[in-house]
Amino acid sequence: MTEPLIVARNLRKEYDDLVAVDDVSFEVAPGGSLGIVGESGSGKTTVAKMLVGLERPTAGRIEIAGTDCSVPARGWRERSRRARSLQIVFQDPYSSLDPRQSVGDALREVLVVAGLGRDRTEARARELVDLVGMPERVLGSRPSALSGGQRQRVAIARALATEPRCVILDESVAALDVSIQAQILNLLADIRERTGVAYILVSHDLAVVRHVTDDVIVMRNGAIVERGETGTVLDDPQHPYTQLLRESVPRPGWVPSAGATR
């Protein structure tokens, strides 16, 4: 087996008295796809934030491409090195872009910061909008002129600009209309095929997780309750909580039930 791209070991995060993440470990292979499933308060988003350095783990270890990334980067060089291995796409397509910056400027800025020569940024920016299935003329558009789905495409293009080896999708399709969500999910599949990028999908939506990921961990109250190959876990969930999650998804013939949790 190849060296894992991302390794998280015994991650823990405490806020005052609250344990948000408790002893979470997982690995992502290069080009792999891991789902982190859970509801609000499960700690799934905190895990994502620790991976990208927006939160500092209370304990535990994060390795990305063989380098220790357990604490947020200090210094510009380290930051930009990490930016080239791991990126994130957030949930809200409306607040994740600077409203004053055109799509082209946003992409060019990332490229310049990443150290690409100014002469090559233009071509690369065009490549990126093409990669996310948008016409070149959007380079001149402000976010306010774009729909939610288009903004999310821009956010994906921006995340891919530094050619990261892994992208975290933090509920990235949750706010989109059904018809747009399908477009973005297809796009994500195409991109993975073309670039070999790995995904970590943080989501509450089991159907989306099934579509995007190979492996899954199910989190509840900060801890992992079940893990395995995505198809196996969703078809034959072992933990009662996973079973409850599975049973709560509306589908043909489904009847809502009071369930066991409150």
Next chain:
Amino acid sequence: MSLLEVEGLTLDVPVDSGNGRILHGVDLTVEAGSAMGIVGESGSGKSMTVRTVAALLPPGATTSGTVSFEGEQVTGMSSDRLRRYRSSQVAMIFQDPRAAINPVRKVGNFLIENAVTNLGWSRSRAREKAIEVLREVGINDPERRLDAFPSELSGGLLQRVMIASTLLYEPQLLLADEPTTALDVTTQSAVMALIDRLRRERGMAMVFVTHDLELAAAVCDTILVMYAGRIVEKVPASELHERSRHPYTRALLDARPRLDGRESRLRAIPGQPLSGLEDVTGCAFAARCPFALDICRTDDPPVVVVDDGEVRCHRVHDQLWEVS
């Protein structure tokens, strides 16, 4: 006479360039005790339709057509009558219960005040009844919850409080606008089970607005599918999967990833959802429809009654799908 009859409803809201129409002739009928789901994407006008029924419109909005409740025109109601209508005949629950409850006043205050001012109950009777309905929506130790502030309750619990508030006066019609969209799936299931049970027990009618077709199908008798401010299909919920005929309805059903297996590609709908504000000639869905003919781009499709449903599509008889 039906409980609620909406006919030829249009809604215009002020936009920069004058007025924009976001509902283009909506017709719907809700019988007493029945449940209707309105499904669509953003801009479809589903929320605005129920808000019009509740006479809750943005400032400057104008309507034409009729909305009648038990035969009485809602649009013609005086403000006094309207208050009685909203406080005793219809109830509305919203996506975000936090936006609908005053955050600096206690939960009990919210429940009791309403009953005292709008229904003329005594405080002690209102309190007693409030405890009773809180218990009914599955809230433990309701006496303590009455003294809690909204911020101390989770979203799911607060939505239960909203539901409880509607039970205080036993309305004939419940208008639910994406009541579970902000909730976790397990909480959604529990809240929907609650709404469904209470509604059936009391013979309350419901108009349920959601973007989730499966959720609507699970708790409603009839499904209306809206697109760009128009109703494109009406189908009995039990026949949604087997007998819906509008290309948009079918496309929505197909676009969701499946939970029980993995397809290599999703059948995405090209383009993006149209809002009612956009100018359209012909069928509003034509631009995204794989089956569109020339006539679809020029002529507004008529409503065709098929089996137990209604479809607004030129190609409704063309056997685009196998319909059992």
Next chain:
Amino acid sequence: MSVAQVATIVRTRRRSRLSHLGVIGWLALAVIVVFMFVAAFGEALAPYDPNAIDIAYSNVGPIPGHPLGFDELGRDLLSRLLVGARSSFVGPLALVALSTVAGTTLALIAAWRRGWTDATLSAGFDIAFAFPGILLAILLATLFGAGMAVAVIALTLAYTPALGRLLRATALRETGMEYVKAFRVMGYSDFRIVVRHVLPNLMPFIIAQAIVMFGYATLDLGGLSFLGLGVQPPTADWGVMVAAGAPALLQGYPMQTLAAGTCLVLAAVAFGVLGDRLARMWGVE
């Protein structure tokens, strides 16, 4: 589409459209433009030398050629009013510029660093805010002598925390936006994120605040000059003129105080209204 969404559409389409200033907003803008023009070209516009004394005309009312009449020393009032516009605006301009730069910088530092930096700065804002600016000015004037510079510095110390407090709240909201987090993950430096992204997005709010503040500044500095702590006579200045006209007022010659006072109040109100309208137009509160 929900009401909120419709409202958002309506609001975004209205943004930065000057036609939405409204009649009052336009009127305020017109007043300001006229005052600014006068401040720039007052000396050229003045029909007479504003400092030419002629005791014979002391407190003489309007006569042909002198539409506002004369002050206690027989100087032409209209000329003094026109020339005085400059010093009545230069002070507030310096004051607003200084306190906006200082307030914005402190607010951005507090919002970006958060934690104890924010706590310390916020506490500082609160304490300084509670201390009246005029009192501070009187204190500084007794220490360093009266004059425009001292008055401006004293009021800057009073205005900065007020603006800092307001801006901090807005800056906190802006730095919490997901695009800021995305930029951090992209490896952008703190300086780049704050100066090139957060600050420009706060500009509409800052400008609106600065304009409102300008109104207060004209009044406060005018007041200090009235008290003899700001601009010193014989320089023509509206605040000084209000004060200088006071003795004559008691003798039944109200023209100087009335004319200069009206200009001060009009300027203050116009800036207040315009700032408010701009804030509403840009969707900031």
